[in-house]
Amino acid sequence: MAADLPPQGRRVVMLQAGTIAGLLLGALVVASTARAETATIGRTWSIVEPDAMAEIEARAARQPANMAAHFGPRSDWSALRGATLGTARENRVRTVVPFYTLDQEIRLPDGKLLYPRGFTFNPLSYVSLPQRLIIVHPRDLAWALKTAALTDWILLTGGGDPKDDALSLGERHGRALFILEERVKERLGLTVAPVIVRQAGQRLELAEIRSPSAQGSGQ
Numbered sequence: 001m002a003a004d005l006p007p008q009g010r011r012v013v014m015l016q017a018g019t020i021a022g023l024l025l026g027a028l029v030v031a032s033t034a035r036a037e038t039a040t041i042g043r044t045w046s047i048v049e050p051d052a053m054a055e056i057e058a059r060a061a062r063q064p065a066n067m068a069a070h071f072g073p074r075s076d077w078s079a080l081r082g083a084t085l086g087t088a089r090e091n092r093v094r095t096v097v098p099f100y101t102l103d104q105e106i107r108l109p110d111g112k113l114l115y116p117r118g119f120t121f122n123p124l125s126y127v128s129l130p131q132r133l134i135i136v137h138p139r140d141l142a143w144a145l146k147t148a149a150l151t152d153w154i155l156l157t158g159g160g161d162p163k164d165d166a167l168s169l170g171e172r173h174g175r176a177l178f179i180l181e182e183r184v185k186e187r188l189g190l191t192v193a194p195v196i197v198r199q200a201g202q203r204l205e206l207a208e209i210r211s212p213s214a215q216g217s218g219q
Contacts, residue, residue, distance in 0.1 A: 081158045081165075081179070082155070082156050082157050082158035082159075082166070082179035082180040082181070083157060083158055083179075083180045083181060083182045083184070083185040083190075084157055084158050084159040085135070085137070085157045085180070085185070085190055085191060085192055085193040086191055086192040086193075087137070087192060087193070087211045087213075088192040088193060088194060088195065088208045088209055088210055088211050089192075089210060089211070090208075090210055091207075091208065091209055091210055092207075092208045093205060093206070093207045093208070094205075094206050094208075095200065095203040095204065095205050095206070096188055096189055096203065096204045096206060097122055097124075097202070097203050097204075098122065098123060098124065098187060098188070098204055099120050099121070099122055100120065100121060100122075100123055101118060101119070101120045102115055102116075102117055102118065102119045102120075103117065104117050105117045122202055124199060124201075124202045124203070124204070125202055128199060129197075129198070129199040129204070130151065131149075131151045131152050131153055132148070132149070132152045132153070132196055132197060132198045133152070133153050133155055133196070133197040133198075134147060134148050134152055134153070134154050134155070134194070134195075134196050134197075135154075135155045135156075135157065135180055135190065135193050135194065135195045135196075135197065136154065136155075136156065136157070136193050136194040137156070137157050137159075137160060137193055137194070137211070137213070138156050138157070138160040138161065138164035138169060139160060139164075139213050140193070140194055140211055140212050140213055141154070141156070141164075141169060141173070141177075142212075143194065143212040144194065145173060145175065147196075153178055154175070154177050154178065155177075155178045155179065155180040155184070156169070156177055156178070156179055156180060157180050157193050158179070158180070165179075166178055166179045188204065188206065190206075192208055193211070194208070194209045194211060194212075195207065195208045195209065196209065
């Protein structure tokens, strides 16, 4: 049909055809680009991860309403039994260097030996103890509460009334209390309480205080 048109008409038809072809080509390019951006190559699997909070809530819902009943009385909890100490009968101050000996070697990621097994050092050469440790028998807790600053840690010895554990007394007095562990007792060479432990340079100063309960009984 274009052959039957005059030359001017043929030029218009050819121009329109070229424009349409260009538009179609552009549309195809855009479409192919869009498909390439969202195309999937290879096999895929859907990933379904359970909601962590939903799992926690589900597990909590399956637990008994009163868990304490399943653990028995606190007086039987071995985790709340502190190390035992004697009673301080006089005031005394002594110092301890808390040397530590490595029970295994320490190597860098490249295998180079940094510290050999048996290496002994003083941790206070590298770190500081920002608070005091006030170690008392539960019967002297009232004295400790008056003596301790807010940043001090109060550690309770064992061997007292089973109901006077750190957890129960802490709830009663509204203050976090801790138990005296055997390893702390051995590390500091503790023998009696009350005793106040604080850092003095690169040493620990242990101030043993005559027990207030011993003073009251005249012992």
